[in-house]
Amino acid sequence: MKYLVVMLVLICVCVMKATAQEKQTFSIGNGSFLVNNEPVVIKAAEIHYPRIPEPYWEHRIQMCKALGMNTICIYIFWNLHEQRLDQFDFSGNKDIVKFCRLAQKHGMYVIVRPGPYVCAEWEMGGLPWWLLKKKDVKVRTMDPYFIERVGKFMNAVGKQLAGLQINRGGNVIMVQVENEYGAYATDKTYVSTIRDMVRNAGFTDVPLFQCDWNSTFKKNGLDDLLWTLNFGTGANIDNQFKELKKERPDSPLMCSEFWSGWFDHWGRKHETRAAKTMVQGIKDMLDRDISFSLYMAHGGTTFGHWGGANNPAYSAMCSSYDYDAPISEAGWVTDKFHQLRTLLSNYLKPGESLPAIPESYPVIEVPEIHFTQAAPLFTNLPKSRQSADIQPMEQFDQGWGSILYRTTLPASIKGGVIKITEVHDWALVFADGKLLARLDRRHREFTTKLPPLKEGTRLDILVEAMGRVNFGWSIHDRKGITEKVEIIENGIPTALSNWEVYSFPVDYSFVCSMKYRKSEVQTMPAYYKATFNLDKVGDTFFDMSTWGKGMVWVNGHAIGRFWEIGPQQTLYMPGCWLRKGKNEIIVLDLKGPREASVRGLEKPILDMLRKNTPETHRKEGQNLNLTGEKVVMHGRFTQGNGWQEIKFPFPVEGRYFCLEGLSSFDEKTVAAIAELDVLGADGLPVSRDAWSVVYADSEETDKGNFTADKVFDLQESTFWRTVEKPDFPHQIIIDLGEKQTVTGFKCLPRAERGVPGQIKEYRVYVKIDNFKF
Known part of the structure; x- marks a missing residue:
């Protein structure tokens, strides 16, 4: 009887808990969000489950809670969950249900952002590579094939998470439809279709919303969705x-x-943003009862091959996604964390307090590991496939890694040039095993001179695929060699054909199957393997500064890319993936190491840039001479934030566009521009894909990464800024890539209150030939 009473009590308690959970609601009220009809300000922390090892998920959620947040915001990464067509995987580090349940365990709501496109500096913005196997696919449009596949993906997500909506006992309070679509296109039919897919997947009980920039939110705004905005630290909140x-x-x-920091590119300065500016922006929003999601609260690591890229100009992302966030890559507190926690503690309800900050995981040093075994790539070739013509990687059913194209010259040549259309993304060119050139897509290096070569010479082109572009139309970013290879001799092009093609994927099962033998450092691309023993485990940072370019696997985990140019020189190694006793490490180095050794450090190196190219777009002693040049437009901007469009009195033909700032509204010496568009014959912005900066009289690189190419990087929160001296005038010249009919331009100043550095008076020049220096 006593046992029966206890059981009945337990059942009643469970029923009461379930009933309490069923009464939870989230809704949109008049000017506020409502939980159980009570106003609430959402204080969300954006973190990404695949950028955190699954054993560390709970720790990072607790860190966000201790920071003062009440919500976790997550993207759902389609290409992570469907790496092969119709093969969905939501296990292990992809278990989104477990992640949301952990957030609920610690009293955190969840905002779900399933895309299908997510950006996130992630490979192809989260879209699967296999979409590109269809040669005419148009992603993020009403393309029937794309829409069909999105529907299947969204239904798979719904099966996982629809049951976790707040009124069903879960903690999901909102779901996003697409992502910043106004920066991509104007197509309400498409956005409406994605909205319907989200609802059909089961997300019917919580509000749906769409996000955009303040310059684009009207393009695709749907009446039945909540509209939210994205912007970065320092922005003028009221504006x-x-x-x-x-x-x-x-x-x-x-x-x-609300962008707390920024992401790092290979070959560019490490990005940081001031803590004071971030905290002030959040205070400004809280004082106005504006909800926010901090992107990122904790960036983490883009493990393996998952880093994306920007374009134009093509620039791949580093493996570290530290993002200068309040919670560091390894889950440590930072000065930003403490400043923000102090602020948020002032906005608690009576009787509330912030939980204690969780202890960080232990950190260890790992003594130097020497590699004595190697597997040269060219002596470990997998089975080849034949192809009469060049085709990109996707047509060989390969998503990531490197690909080798091999053929023989059909006739002798006395010299000339090899032209590759196009290298995506970094290539090594060999003739009979001798290295002729390294080609880098970042610098549009698609040609190289050839020495005299005999008929039958073996030509090898090894191409490494870096991240697929994750923003803009360039996400249709096929890898390998995208079109053709030609030998140009005496001005006559001859296309090469009859290729043997070898694929080198990034799968651990592939890299561990190489034939490793005792060997010294290789001068050719090679895999290296070593073992090391640990008495204890902990987080560490593998120092890759003596290596060239490639990828690392430890105990079967792909922990990221390295590249000697920096700024990142270490790879974060989570202690949960190490083990006491014997551990294995494999390194693929395509360029070749100076020393084949690795050691584990207690702190990361994220800001050591090593490259030979200049940081700025002005050669030493170079001075622009505008004497005698025809002024196309002489005018004055309107003071204030936001885009401004200038129409020329008449069209003008030209390839080189020069904007000269003559003065600023704040009467200081600095000029700044966030974005610049050139308008073509139809009055619309011309493509920026082939743009390059020819000249900028001044660029600030000591106090931040404010180079002139920021004016066409499609990111409204980055900007070109000149140094404090010299004074005006300031000029920037852009090569549009080809002759255009130019009818005007659009200019976006910085987003901060007061618009620092906004140009007041300006002149514009347009020429077919380059300017004089």
């Missing part, structure tokens, strides 16, 4: 929401991505 408040005066306001 950001000005137009949205006019359109939706009764809607709650939310910054769905």
